[in-house]
Amino acid sequence: MEDGDPSRQTLTLARKFGEPRSVRIDAILPFAPDALATALAQAADELDASAVFAAGTERGNEVMARLAARMDLPFAANCIAAAPGDPVEVTRLRWGGSLLEEARLHSPRPLITVAPHTVAADDGSVPPEVDLHHPHDRDLTVRVSDHVEPSSAGVSLAAAKVIVSGGRGVGSKEGFAIIEELAALLGAAVGCSRAVTSAGWRPHTDQVGQTGTKVAPEVYIACGISGATQHMAGLKGAKRIVAINSDPQAPLMLNADYTVTGDLKEIVPAISAEIRKRR
Template sequence: MSFETCKDVWVFMECFMGQPKSAGPQLLGQGRKLADGLKQDLCAVVIGKDVDLAIKAAGEFGADKVYVVQGDEYEHYSADAYGHAFLELCKKYDPDTILIGATVNGRDLGSKIAVSLRTGLTADCTALSVDETTGNVIWERPAFGGNLYAQILCSETRPQMGTCRPGAFKQPEKNPDNHPAIIREDIRTPEDKIRTKVIDFIKACEENEIRLDEAEIIVSGGRGMKSAENFAILKELADVLQGTVGCSRAAVDAGWMPQTRQVGQTGSTVAPKIYIACGISGAVQHVAGMSESGTIIAINKDETAPIFEVADYCIVGDLFEVVPALVKELKARHQE
């Protein structure tokens, strides 16, 4: 696409069963900064069947415009249907920058769009900024297992694109008084062009289990937990706090916790209000996945553990004594 005609920062508002996923609002916060830096509008792209809630969320979280494509064929995500709709929007409106959440569907959609438009795509970004001299977005992502951070530019083609890990950015404050322009496009995708079909959904977690990327409080355990059974004390603390349990890669590698509970470079990137790290040393790969948390509390016997360098509150002690004491105190306060 042409450098001369491209304009605006686009954010894909991914939905599931009509509900906007957390990645979209988080990216609208970052998109606002990019759009202001580039002196462009911030636009949300909503594709689906029943998308009123996503349109409302796009406005409340700062979009100037919302492009909407609706139809029965968009009820469930498919690369063929969503890719076709998104590409038709791109051809008509010529975006400068596209942000997509690095979810399973987002990674699929982002790569399809980038290949079709013959442009670059930076995956799993954790920081974004603008080079105001050139108008290029600076896409920052971990490299070499999280030991280095690479800054990547898309200087030769447009649109410039990136997927960003859910939880890498904080959700902006809602502004119910923001009223974006709603632009509805009638883009149909014939059934014979959709090569995959959703048969059923299988829940990856229990009904009452909170997803890591949606939790406001996470209690995580690492190698210091010593066994799978010991995670029960973290579950008790998480339940008292109405949070959920996470873990480090060491706990997954030891077979104590499933990979779906892993926080870090090769797991989930999270930004809860409170993150409690228990028996976690603080390897750079783990810190990369939780450093944006509002308040970080670390419990570790080793006073030199790297986790204390990023923690807001540091407790040097045996987690098997500290955590039960916390649970006891919290339960007592709840009964008052």
Template structure:
């Protein structure tokens, strides 16, 4: 049997992030194609008792390093610990999430292990035993396929919300091995100050996103989108124009220089649809655009378009959603 396929998971605030199950599922598919074993790396604080949850997604062995010093992601500590575990399990393929932390970790790990990284991939295949990964280039205008020269490990980060999760099978339990790795004291160059999620739905993991652009005209008008988002269980995003105007924080920005999102439903409100914005949301499953200009480029990408003044449409639509929810509950 060839060596194992290894997936790197993400754990935050007492639970696995959904993208961990996506990479585990993708790892399972690749391991099956190679006839290999599937292992996962879980590091953090208080993670040991949750590690076996990965068995439901086909993971056979989980390597765990559990230490209070690993409670929060810090590049220096996470790279050192993860690299030590990867060297010990000697995998044939490594897959990790292309989340904000995953992109950082992947790049550093690839340099440390001297392997080639295909970042932010949207498809991975095993073609007669050869791993190939597809990733968007030129702001998503086209795609490139990467494959690795013989003797090097395919090292792949997968875009969140793209890879399908396997149907979980709770009866499957992996073996859990606790690995002790000396944890370097984080050097003083980087310090974790705060993580302000305040109950917000993470954009990269959201099922529905409502984003507002320059058409929103003022920061206070986002209350309208927040209200609708609360009814739909959606996250609120923004275009760069809105962020540059100081109406929303940069963490809400969707696009080439913001976050790449892939929700089931993306509602673009008062956003023109510049190529740099489309680079971040163009792969959403359904796109709805609300814009008063019928020639706005966003309509050529949208599945449904509403040509209207957003200040009339959004309150009316919110009211309809509220009525619908009341009737259904």
């Protein structure tokens, strides 16, 4: 349903259930989840689809939840594995990714979303697209009416190869100056924890985690972040995690690839200074 890696990962599981057909998430513009759900239901009936899959993104899960309500069928979200059968056996992420649940889905037409960055991407041919019916006006009541650009310029969290993120340990809104400085030197995006947005130090668009943006950078540098479950859920796609914290027993320190124990207000400027020196 979507461009990029999440849709390719979705195809990996979908091909186990037969030869797939596709519907783009932007097939109806502006984005209208009810209209897409109705179109998917019609397409699934016309094609006699054995299952319906989507990427487990915010929009993918929203459309599939509405589809499940319309079809009165169970819906398994954020799966990392699915095996066809009667019933279908699925493994899915629960509690922000802190545990895996194995479940059986009893349904004549399984509805499944695939958790991003958890399944190897499919490298096969792109499935042919389905021709959709024109949406009815009643299905356009809920739709995107406007886009508000993020207040901060620079690299977006979702696309960033490197992210420098700050948590409560940064201390204040002004304390993010050293985080921004290091990010600028690395060509990185600036991220933060939920505690930071709750304190009003950074906008919600900078938040990494289950209730923020799920990221998959090559390197994630966490400064003063303890590593709550909901934050760790947003990092599962990160290739390498570097944690800087005064508490060596903080959850993120215990799960990081590289750690630096100490005062971030000394360590981060020292890293920036060393980068400048080497240029």
